[in-house]
Structure formats: structure tokens, C-alpha cells
Amino acid sequence: MKNEKILKIALGALFAALLIAGGIPLSKHHRFRTPVVAGPGVTRVLRLSDFLPSLKGTAGDTNVYVLEGREPGGAALFMAGTHPNEPAGIIAAMILIENATVEKGTLYVIPTLNVSASRETRPGDGYPLYFDIPTPWGEKRFRMGNRDASPLDQWPDPDVYIHYPEKQLLSFLDIRNTNRTWPGRPNGLLMERVTYAAMELIRKNQVGLAVDLHGAETMFPVTNCIVAPEKAAKIATMVSMTVKAVEGFDNHVEPSPQNFRGLSHREIGDYSDALPFLLEAPIPFLDQPTGPKTVKLMLDGKDPFLLKLAASKKLFVPYDENGWPLDKRVGQHASVLLELLRQYSKKFPEQAIRVSGFPRYADIVQKGAGAWFHDPAEAVAGSVHEE
């Protein structure tokens, strides 16, 4: 090689430049936090590590917002961000934290259950690092996360994941998926400890209703639905029929399979007294045969390839030129949550939970999800938290 030294220096400099250009945005994304303004209904903000101290200081710890009513009643837990690349649930949970007031009973809200995955991205799939939604006071920025926890926080993966305690063999990747590690264990890997801590929250606070907010592909059969085990099926059916009749959107009921372990809608019900529900809102961004994974696709859910597939009846939800916008997905989650609370309170009057100030489907679709967020710069000192 001629001019060996010069060539090596040039290649080394190019390598360093590529590392810096690629690494800095990822590092910034990892450290970016979305402010959440705790509304008038938030009475306390706990940490998940309060239920399992070994989570303290790890990427498994997260905020638990508590909204307590003046009247005693039941307790419910709403979780979002189990899969942080399904952001409608996270936004619905944040809108609830910023606006809702509980009159009776107690609500526990975790907007980012899998913090590690929320700070990770999927550059190989061309995921955007952030997305912004318009609010009356400017754009509000959110981190776009990944499905599974980051290998930076939990590594190495096993060859085969053996679920605890059912011993079912699952994909190695699912050991970092917080919707496969329920009910967890106190001395397990990080995501097993996250779900164990959430189970402890449920058990110690006599939570009767636990809801896990998700999004699913339009090509996936379990989408636009409420997944519930046998013991919660009656309430899920009533909710599904009510939102269809009163608010005009479909949300069918899917049974929670008994032989597929690790999922919130199965294990929470089997390992506690709570009635579990998992809500799936369609998210075209996650479908494989789409155009580029842009912020626009994430927000409006419009894609020409999905439109063609819809014409040949390959999708599991109705799909037209209007796509499946984020506001609609957030609105569905909000109304289904409110209806779940109503039906649960009707069935167990002594455990009733009454909430006000949380917008429904029509309000969110009409005004946009951003209309319900408050400006952190104008917020009362001490009420701004970071997600």
C-alpha cells in the first residue's frame, strides 16, 4: 500500500465522523424527556421501585401517578408504554394525568411501563427518533420508542426464553418484551422485575381493574379490540357494545388465550384478583408493507399500500383515504377506559371509581389530542414531571 499512514488516518477519521454523526442523535434521543404537567387530580407521584427496591436507579424504574378521590372506592391501574413504539396509549395516559380528577376511588397511571424500550429506537426499520403533536401553545415532542427493552439495559438474551413460573418456551427476544414477562419475579432479569413490581402494586393496593394500552398492525387479527380473559369477558363485552352504540366506533372483544403465557391480560388475572384488559388500537405505522416509516405516517396513518391491501380485504380493520389518525386512536383508548371504569363500577358498586375531566373519543377527534396538554412553562412549580 502506498501512503499507508495517510490512508489509515483518512479511514480512521471517516470512521470517527460516521460514529459521531450517527451516535450523537441516538445519545440525545436516549436522554430526551417529555414533560408531563400533573393535573389537579394527581395527589401523589410514586416510583415503581417503591414496590420493588431493586429497580431503583435502573432503566426499569418509572413514574406511577396516583389520582385519589375524596370518597373511598375501588382502585384501577392504567398502564401504557409497555411497547413504546405504540404511542397512542402513552398519549392517552398523559392526557388523563394532565386533566382527570377522581371523585371516588383511586387511579394509578403508569405512562411509560418499559422505560428502557422508550429510550431505544429501531434505525434498521427507519423509525423517526421523535414526533411532535400540535398544541395550543406550540408543538409537544415525544420520543419514539421501540418494542423491546434496550440491550444496553438487559443483556445477554438467552437462546430460549423460559417463562417464569409457567415454564413455557418463548422466543429469546421476548425476555426483553414487558408483555411477555408477566407476572415477573423479584430476582429475575430487569423486565421480569418491572412486571413483578407492577404486580406488587396491584396486589398491595387491591387493584380491581388493570388496563394495558397498546397498538397493533391493521394486518394483525388482534387489532382494534379489547383482549380479556374469561373472568373479565362480561365487562369487556358490555364496553364493546356500549362504545359502538353510543360513540359509534368498533372495538370487538378477543379472548385471552389460556396457553400463551407472559401476557398482561392473562397473568394479571391469574396471579391477582384484578380483572385485566388489554386495549389494541390500529396503528398503520407498524404494518410491514407500508411506505417509509415517517412521522406523518405515525400521525395520520395514511398509506397507499395499505389502501390497496384494504381494497383486496387483507386488513382486519376498515381502512380508507382517511387512514387511521393518532387522534382517533387516542380517542378510542380514552373512551374505552372511561367505559371500563363505568361498567366495572356498575358491576361492583362498593368498588366504584368515578372520574371526571378526561375527554372522550368525540372530543379528542374534534379538537386533536394536543388540545388537552398544558404548557410546562406555565405550570405550577413542582407539577412538571419527566417521562
Place this chain on the structure above:
Amino acid sequence: MNIIMIFYYLITAYLVFILGWNFVREKKSVSHLILTLLVLTPLVLRLLRVK
């Protein structure tokens, strides 16, 4: 960070060192130099805890 993770980082650091040394020692092939740097990329990003 558990013990296995610490071993993983030690192994990664060792591989980065070996690959870096190969880069310095390589005298003949430009493509070997480029391939070495390509292999180094994910290892360095992991060591720096970026990705």
C-alpha cells in the same frame, strides 16, 4: 449491571482492542482496513453505551 453484562463489556473491549491492533498492523489490503472498521462500529457504539 450484572456480572454477565460486565463480562460482555470486557469481551467487547478486548475485541475492539484486537481489531484496532489489526487495523494498525494491516499493510496490504485496503478492503481489510475498511472491513475492520465496519466490524468495529457496533462494538464501539455498545462500549460507549450509545446503541
